[in-house]
Amino acid sequence: MNKFSIEDLKKIKENYSAVFNLKEGGYRAKVIVHMGPCGVAAGANKVLKAMVDEILKANITDVIVKRSSCGGLCAREPLATVELINQPPVRYCKLNDRKAREIFREHVLRGNPVEKYALVVGCETTC
Amino acid sequence: MGAIRTNLMLCTGTGCVSSGSRKVTAALHEELKKRGLDKEIEIVLTGCNGYCAEGPVMAVYPDEVFYQKLNVEEIPKLVEEHFLKGRPYEKLMFTEPQKKSTIPLLKDIPFFKYQVSLVLRNKGMINPEKLEDYITRDGYQALAKALTEMSPEDIVKVVSDSGLRGRGGAGFPTGKKWELGLKIKSDLKFVVCNGDEGDPGAFMDRSVMEADPHAVIEGMIICGAATQSHKGYIYVRAEYPLAVKRLQIAIDLCYDAGLLGKNILDTGFDFDLEIYQGAGAFVCGEATALMRSIEGKRGMPRPKLWRSAVKGLWDKPTVLNNVETFANIPQIILNGADWYKSFGTEESAGTKVFALTGAIHNVGLVEVPMDTTLRRIIYDIGGGIKKKGRKFKAVQLGGPSGGCIPEEYLDTRVSYEDIKKSGAIVGSGGMVVMDDSNCMVNIAKFFLEFTADESCGKCVPCRVGTKVMYDMLTDISEGRGKDCDIETLEDLSHDIIESSLCGLGQSAPTPVLSTLRYFRHEYEMHIHEKWCQTGVCRDLCTFYIDATLCKGCGACMRACPSKAIAGEKKKPHAIVQCLCVHCRTCWDTCNFNSIKILPVYARNVGDAEIEKLAGALAGNQFGLNFPAAEIAEHLKVSPPLTGGD
Known part of the structure; x- marks a missing residue:
C-alpha cells in the first residue's frame, strides 16, 4: 500500500463514507453483528452465518454485513443492528439463527422492522 | 338507463356472508331503489376481500371509501349520507388503526439515554479490523492536526487545559505528565500504554482495545509527538487474545499506510509501536512493575525515587498512560479542551x-x-x-x-x-x-484472597500481612472469630498501607476497611453472635422454614441437594437439621420468603424451640444489641460461644 498523506486521509473519508453511511447509489442496507467476546460467547457467530447465508440465498448485492465490537449491552447479546437507507438503525437483541433469518427477510428484504425482537431504534453517536 | 356513477364492491366471501353480507345486499338494493338511485349505483358482489375480521366490508368506487362492519340498520343512513348527500358516512368508515411502533427510541431507554460516548464513540459501529472504517469516523484527523498545525507545547497545553486525568484509577493529570515528559531531555524516550487490566469484573480497557484499537494507537502517536519520543509499547495481558489480535492488525495496517514508522503522513515524524504481551500478573498493572516486565525482568515494583516521566523504562523518560486515557486524546485534539471540559465536573472532566x-x-x-x-x-x-x-x-x-x-x-x-x-x-x-x-465479610475475604495471591512478595507487610488478614477473615466466616479481630484487622490494614511500596499493597486492605466502615455490624454479628444473616457463611447459619409463610409448593424440596427438606404437598415443609448442608439453595429457590436464616446455635434446639427462637429473633433482625445469649438461655439451649479472649 502507498503511504498515506494528509490529503489521502480526506480522500478515503470522502470515498468510503458512501459505503459507511449508506448513500444513494451505494448499498441499500447494512447489517452490523456485534462480535465482542460477550456476543461471540452468546452465539453471534451463528447470527453472522445466518445473515450471510440469507444474503447468498436471496442472491442480492446491495446489502453489506459488518462485524463489529461489543455493543455495550452485554446482558442482551447477541446484538445486531440493521440499518436501511434513509431510515434510523434498529438494534435487535438476544438473537439466534432463526430470529436472524426472520429479521433478514422481514426487515432487510421487505423493510418492516421486526418489533418483537427489537431493542431500540436510533443512533447513539454523540459526536 | 344513465351511466353508472358509483360502484359498490360488496364482499360476499365466506367470512362476510357469515357476518351478514347477504342481508346487507338486500337492504342496500331496497334502499337504493327507494331513493331512486338504483340506476346510477351498481352493487357488485366480490370475492373475499381479505379483511374478514371487520366484515361485512364494502369498497365504494371511484370515491375510494372503505366501509366495514356493515349492518342492515345502518344502511338507510349510509345511503342517505354518502350516495344522496355525497359525504362519506364516517361511522362505518375504515380508519387505519394508529400504527404504534413498539420499538422504543434510543432516547427513551435509560440505558442509552444517560450515556455519552466519547471513548466508545465507535463501539459497535466500525469494523475494528478495517482502517477505512476508522478514518471515515474522523480517524487520524487529530494526528494530522497535531503533526501539521501544532507544536509539542501546543499539544501538551490542550491536554492540560482539557483537565483529562489518568483513567487507570489514580487520576493523575495527564497534561502534567506529558509536560514533564516533554521537558526532560534525553536521546531516547518512550510512550507506554498500560493495557494490563486485571481487576475481577472489569473489562473496559479490553473493550476499548477490541472495539477501537486505532483510537489507542492514534492517542499514543500524538503522545509521541507531544513528548518528542519515537518508540511506544502497548502492554497487554496475554489473556486478552482478541485485543492482542486486533491491536496487531491495526498496527500492521498503520505501518502499511505510513501512519506508523518513518515519516508519518509525510510530516517527518517517526514513531514505532509494538505490543508487549504480559503474562497476567496483577501487579504488572502497577507502572514500575510493568516497565520492569517490558525490560524482561520479573514484574516487581521499585521505589518511586523518580517519576517514570524522568526515569522509566530502561531508566529513560517514559510517559505511561492507561488505554482509556490514550483513547480520549484524539477527540480532545480534534474538538479542543473546552469541548472536553464541558463534560463531567470541574476537577474531573470528561x-x-x-x-x-x-x-x-x-x-x-x-x-x-x-x-x-x-x-x-x-x-x-x-x-x-x-x-x-x-x-x-x-x-x-x-x-x-x-x-x-x-x-x-x-x-x-x-x-x-x-x-x-x-x-x-x-x-x-x-x-x-x-x-x-x-455477605460483606465474604466479599472482603474474596478480594483479600485475590490480593494475597497476587502480591509479588517484595514487601513483607503486603506479602505476609494480606495473608494474615485473609486467615483472620476466614476464621471470622467459619465461626472462630475473636473479640479483638476487628481492631486487629484495622491495625493491620493501616500498617500494610503505610509500609508497602506500591499501589497493590497500599490499596489491598481497602475492601476490608470500607466494609468495616459501612457494614461493621455484619462483622460483629459474625464474631459475637455466630450469625451470618445472609446465609453465605455456611458455618454461621441455620436454615428454618417459617410454617406460616410456607405454601408447601415443594420447590425447595426439589432443589435441596441433600434431601434435607421434608413435608407433604400443600402443607408447610420443614428442614431436617441433621441432614442440612447449609448451602442456601432452598433460600434462593423459595418464592414466598418462607426460609429464615437463624444463628448457628439454632441447629441444636428442638422443633418447638426453634420456632420460638425464630419468633424471638424476627423482631431483632439486623439489630445490634441483640440479646442472643439471653434468648438462648431462656430456651435452654447452649449460648453462642463468644471469642476465646
Whole structure:
C-alpha cells in the first residue's frame, strides 16, 4: 500500500463514507453483528452465518454485513443492528439463527422492522 | 338507463356472508331503489376481500371509501349520507388503526439515554479490523492536526487545559505528565500504554482495545509527538487474545499506510509501536512493575525515587498512560479542551467507562460523564436489581483496590474526589453491584484472597500481612472469630498501607476497611453472635422454614441437594437439621420468603424451640444489641460461644 498523506486521509473519508453511511447509489442496507467476546460467547457467530447465508440465498448485492465490537449491552447479546437507507438503525437483541433469518427477510428484504425482537431504534453517536 | 356513477364492491366471501353480507345486499338494493338511485349505483358482489375480521366490508368506487362492519340498520343512513348527500358516512368508515411502533427510541431507554460516548464513540459501529472504517469516523484527523498545525507545547497545553486525568484509577493529570515528559531531555524516550487490566469484573480497557484499537494507537502517536519520543509499547495481558489480535492488525495496517514508522503522513515524524504481551500478573498493572516486565525482568515494583516521566523504562523518560486515557486524546485534539471540559465536573472532566456487572439487569459497558451519580448508573442505566424481592446492598468500585459503597451514598457522583470521600476509588472502572444476598465479610475475604495471591512478595507487610488478614477473615466466616479481630484487622490494614511500596499493597486492605466502615455490624454479628444473616457463611447459619409463610409448593424440596427438606404437598415443609448442608439453595429457590436464616446455635434446639427462637429473633433482625445469649438461655439451649479472649 502507498503511504498515506494528509490529503489521502480526506480522500478515503470522502470515498468510503458512501459505503459507511449508506448513500444513494451505494448499498441499500447494512447489517452490523456485534462480535465482542460477550456476543461471540452468546452465539453471534451463528447470527453472522445466518445473515450471510440469507444474503447468498436471496442472491442480492446491495446489502453489506459488518462485524463489529461489543455493543455495550452485554446482558442482551447477541446484538445486531440493521440499518436501511434513509431510515434510523434498529438494534435487535438476544438473537439466534432463526430470529436472524426472520429479521433478514422481514426487515432487510421487505423493510418492516421486526418489533418483537427489537431493542431500540436510533443512533447513539454523540459526536 | 344513465351511466353508472358509483360502484359498490360488496364482499360476499365466506367470512362476510357469515357476518351478514347477504342481508346487507338486500337492504342496500331496497334502499337504493327507494331513493331512486338504483340506476346510477351498481352493487357488485366480490370475492373475499381479505379483511374478514371487520366484515361485512364494502369498497365504494371511484370515491375510494372503505366501509366495514356493515349492518342492515345502518344502511338507510349510509345511503342517505354518502350516495344522496355525497359525504362519506364516517361511522362505518375504515380508519387505519394508529400504527404504534413498539420499538422504543434510543432516547427513551435509560440505558442509552444517560450515556455519552466519547471513548466508545465507535463501539459497535466500525469494523475494528478495517482502517477505512476508522478514518471515515474522523480517524487520524487529530494526528494530522497535531503533526501539521501544532507544536509539542501546543499539544501538551490542550491536554492540560482539557483537565483529562489518568483513567487507570489514580487520576493523575495527564497534561502534567506529558509536560514533564516533554521537558526532560534525553536521546531516547518512550510512550507506554498500560493495557494490563486485571481487576475481577472489569473489562473496559479490553473493550476499548477490541472495539477501537486505532483510537489507542492514534492517542499514543500524538503522545509521541507531544513528548518528542519515537518508540511506544502497548502492554497487554496475554489473556486478552482478541485485543492482542486486533491491536496487531491495526498496527500492521498503520505501518502499511505510513501512519506508523518513518515519516508519518509525510510530516517527518517517526514513531514505532509494538505490543508487549504480559503474562497476567496483577501487579504488572502497577507502572514500575510493568516497565520492569517490558525490560524482561520479573514484574516487581521499585521505589518511586523518580517519576517514570524522568526515569522509566530502561531508566529513560517514559510517559505511561492507561488505554482509556490514550483513547480520549484524539477527540480532545480534534474538538479542543473546552469541548472536553464541558463534560463531567470541574476537577474531573470528561467521561468514564465503567464495566457494570453483578446483580443488575443491564450488565454491560457504559460510558457516562463524570458528574453522573451512582444511583443513575445503577438504577437508570443498569435497570436496578435483577432478582425479584432482593434489595440493593452495596456497589463495589475499583476492584481489589477499591471499596464498597452502601445505599446511603448512592447519590455520590462518580468523580475522583467524590468517590474517594466515600472510601472507595474510581479505579479503572469495574463496578460490581451486589444485592442483599451478599455477605460483606465474604466479599472482603474474596478480594483479600485475590490480593494475597497476587502480591509479588517484595514487601513483607503486603506479602505476609494480606495473608494474615485473609486467615483472620476466614476464621471470622467459619465461626472462630475473636473479640479483638476487628481492631486487629484495622491495625493491620493501616500498617500494610503505610509500609508497602506500591499501589497493590497500599490499596489491598481497602475492601476490608470500607466494609468495616459501612457494614461493621455484619462483622460483629459474625464474631459475637455466630450469625451470618445472609446465609453465605455456611458455618454461621441455620436454615428454618417459617410454617406460616410456607405454601408447601415443594420447590425447595426439589432443589435441596441433600434431601434435607421434608413435608407433604400443600402443607408447610420443614428442614431436617441433621441432614442440612447449609448451602442456601432452598433460600434462593423459595418464592414466598418462607426460609429464615437463624444463628448457628439454632441447629441444636428442638422443633418447638426453634420456632420460638425464630419468633424471638424476627423482631431483632439486623439489630445490634441483640440479646442472643439471653434468648438462648431462656430456651435452654447452649449460648453462642463468644471469642476465646
